[in-house]
Amino acid sequence: MSKAASASKTTGRKPASWTQDPEGVRRNILAVAKEEFVENGLSGARVDEIAARTATSKRMIYYYFGDKEGLYRAVLEEMYERIRGFERSLDIASLPPVEAMTLLAGFTFDYHAENPDFVRLVMVENIHHARHLATSDRIATLNLSAIDMIREAYERGVAAGLFRPGIEALDIHLTISALAFYNVSNRASIRQVFGHDMGAPEALVRRRAAAIDTLLRMLRV
Amino acid sequence: MSKAASASKTTGRKPASWTQDPEGVRRNILAVAKEEFVENGLSGARVDEIAARTATSKRMIYYYFGDKEGLYRAVLEEMYERIRGFERSLDIASLPPVEAMTLLAGFTFDYHAENPDFVRLVMVENIHHARHLATSDRIATLNLSAIDMIREAYERGVAAGLFRPGIEALDIHLTISALAFYNVSNRASIRQVFGHDMGAPEALVRRRAAAIDTLLRMLRV
DNA sequence: TGTTAAATGTACCAATCAGTTCATTTGGTC
DNA sequence: GACCAAATGAACTGATTGGTACATTTAACA
Numbered sequence: 324m325s326k327a328a329s330a331s332k333t334t335g336r337k338p339a340s341w342t343q344d345p346e347g348v349r350r351n352i353l354a355v356a357k358e359e360f361v362e363n364g365l366s367g368a369r370v371d372e373i374a375a376r377t378a379t380s381k382r383m384i385y386y387y388f389g390d391k392e393g394l395y396r397a398v399l400e401e402m403y404e405r406i407r408g409f410e411r412s413l414d415i416a417s418l419p420p421v422e423a424m425t426l427l428a429g430f431t432f433d434y435h436a437e438n439p440d441f442v443r444l445v446m447v448e449n450i451h452h453a454r455h456l457a458t459s460d461r462i463a464t465l466n467l468s469a470i471d472m473i474r475e476a477y478e479r480g481v482a483a484g485l486f487r488p489g490i491e492a493l494d495i496h497l498t499i500s501a502l503a504f505y506n507v508s509n510r511a512s513i514r515q516v517f518g519h520d521m522g523a524p525e526a527l528v529r530r531r532a533a534a535i536d537t538l539l540r541m542l543r544v
Numbered sequence: 545m546s547k548a549a550s551a552s553k554t555t556g557r558k559p560a561s562w563t564q565d566p567e568g569v570r571r572n573i574l575a576v577a578k579e580e581f582v583e584n585g586l587s588g589a590r591v592d593e594i595a596a597r598t599a600t601s602k603r604m605i606y607y608y609f610g611d612k613e614g615l616y617r618a619v620l621e622e623m624y625e626r627i628r629g630f631e632r633s634l635d636i637a638s639l640p641p642v643e644a645m646t647l648l649a650g651f652t653f654d655y656h657a658e659n660p661d662f663v664r665l666v667m668v669e670n671i672h673h674a675r676h677l678a679t680s681d682r683i684a685t686l687n688l689s690a691i692d693m694i695r696e697a698y699e700r701g702v703a704a705g706l707f708r709p710g711i712e713a714l715d716i717h718l719t720i721s722a723l724a725f726y727n728v729s730n731r732a733s734i735r736q737v738f739g740h741d742m743g744a745p746e747a748l749v750r751r752r753a754a755a756i757d758t759l760l761r762m763l764r765v
Numbered sequence: 766t767g768t769t770a771a772a773t774g775t776a777c778c779a780a781t782c783a784g785t786t787c788a789t790t791t792g793g794t795c
Numbered sequence: 796g797a798c799c800a801a802a803t804g805a806a807c808t809g810a811t812t813g814g815t816a817c818a819t820t821t822a823a824c825a
Contacts, residue, residue: 364671366588446667450585453732505722511674540761
């Protein structure tokens, strides 16, 4: 960050010299806060610890985000907006039904596996009954499009006689998500109880293939 | 509880009269603590709050469980031992393969749906990287038998030409668990993001059927 | 160059929280 | 009924924690 943490070191007492960088400070705080919330949850995270790991001070956290929950909400919002971007980047409308579903399931699985932070934050938020998702305007207007994309590909599959009719698009989404999410969210407990590491490379590829296969078997006539 | 919370009310100051009931006090603390940990997580739960809701005092929490983590661990251990009991009560060895798997999937789904407390505690524990599962001797020696039961039924199915070979018993378990777990764990966020209540009766029966169907399709040749 | 709003640092505080100290009571045993 | 370990209550504490008050600096602009 551009803020000179050095200044306060050199000058023993009075003069603190720094450069203003509102956006940089904001991003810096958000980045550190995300790590802390991901690691310790909302109640477990400490504002002092976040402040300490920041290039700025606790004062700025409250200046920009109001309070601890405001900071947490901001982290959550940023994360969901990234998901939205990820979804938009996924173009399955131009693919044949089976390929579309394969791609969707594979990408969803990979996104979860590669972003355990996302999974953990969603877990934290669910522990809190998604109270903060509920009170966030930014998230309320987000309009995740996954379901629409799925419905479109599914209906093409049904029309082509490849998929059996009567399945809700939401159920397709829930099945993919469940398999992808669980693989990350419950890694630690599965490891302890069964001595199996779902995060290991071989385990991941096997589970990824299983997820795709499971989805296709669910859809096929 | 047999402890006379009344006594301290009647006598203004000095004499506190009560009946000793170690096991009752222990159970009382555990029950209240479970609710608090389930609702607020490990970091979010307050020892004072637990004590206040108990028929006994904070003193006894530390007397019996050492510290907050000790209490949490005890709650966790008790819960896992109940799961163990549930598993043992499930006799699928005497059923034909398809019926065995159907029963297993249905029971697993129902257990999760009917015990959201269990799901939430596992979530909490996973947020903490299952550190407490790791340090619990009682849980280490628990030996959950689900995998063995699944393997047995699966192999009978393969032998009978009903199931395709080459599937790991663990993968079967993970698939069932993922579908059952996710349906409870992510209820709040799904509700906020998609406006869909996975806890609603119709949603549950539909999802239950989908889980069983998904599993059978995964297994069939 | 003087003025001002935005941005930032430092020190502090009141409340909360996990854990403890001290003292008392209960109930079994000899 | 004297004795003592187990069980319990009530009040207390040192440290932590979210949040603030106060003062200062920066940078844009008149």
